[in-house]
Amino acid sequence: MTMAIVYSSKTGNTKEVVHLIWQLFLEEKIDVTLFRVEEFPIMDLTNYEAVVIGTYTWGNGEIPYEMMKLYRAFETQDVKTVLTGVIGTGDSGYPKFCGAVDEFKDMLYVHTNLMVTLKLELSLQRNDMVKCQRFVNIFVNELSRRQRIGSQSMD
Numbered sequence: 316m317t318m319a320i321v322y323s324s325k326t327g328n329t330k331e332v333v334h335l336i337w338q339l340f341l342e343e344k345i346d347v348t349l350f351r352v353e354e355f356p357i358m359d360l361t362n363y364e365a366v367v368i369g370t371y372t373w374g375n376g377e378i379p380y381e382m383m384k385l386y387r388a389f390e391t392q393d394v395k396t397v398l399t400g401v402i403g404t405g406d407s408g409y410p411k412f413c414g415a416v417d418e419f420k421d422m423l424y425v426h427t428n429l430m431v432t433l434k435l436e437l438s439l440q441r442n443d444m445v446k447c448q449r450f451v452n453i454f455v456n457e458l459s460r461r462q463r464i465g466s467q468s469m470d
């Protein structure tokens with residue numbers, strides 16, 4: 316089983332963040348693939364043990380249009396055991412800072428095994444590195460815990 320990072324980015328802020336997250340997972344020897352949302356094979360989310368969503372926020376705190384197919388796929392597929400996380404960039408000058416992260420969070424909390432969310436201000440800053448590393452560690456710890464349980468199984 317593998318992990319996917321699926322993202323959308325208009326001006327590059329979210330792209331920068333997910334590339335960093337991707338690198339951090341690779342350093343932890345996680346089998347992870349990075350997809351732009353348009354390229355992601357949405358039909359079978361259950362092929363993945365873990366999915367990280369990267370999104371900016373649009374309109375008045377809204378999920379970008381191109382991410383809505385992914386949102387609906389999580390609502391309609393049997394993804395109870397899929398580990399999920401959301402990372403987003405936004406602008407705190409807007410009333411709903413990173414509103415798309417909140418929208419995904421509420422849905423993923425109901426339908427998946429939601430691990431962590433992270434909101435970042437615009438482009439990646441030095442002190443965001445620590446937050447991104449923590450985000451990654453939460454997944455790595457859970458994935459290795461699952462692996463330990465799996466290897467103890469007697470059937």
Ligand SMILES: Cc1cc2nc3c(=O)[nH]c(=O)nc-3n(C[C@H](O)[C@H](O)[C@H](O)COP(=O)(O)O)c2cc1C
Nearest residue numbers: 324325326327328329371372376405406409412413
């Ligand atoms: C028309 C428009 C609406 C936006 N609305 C919001 C918003 O409601 N909340 C927010 O936090 N950021 C909002 N933003 C800011 C973007 O989410 C932010 O610039 C983000 O980092 C862009 O990500 P990207 O570079 O990956 O495209 C808006 C930006 C634009 C241009």
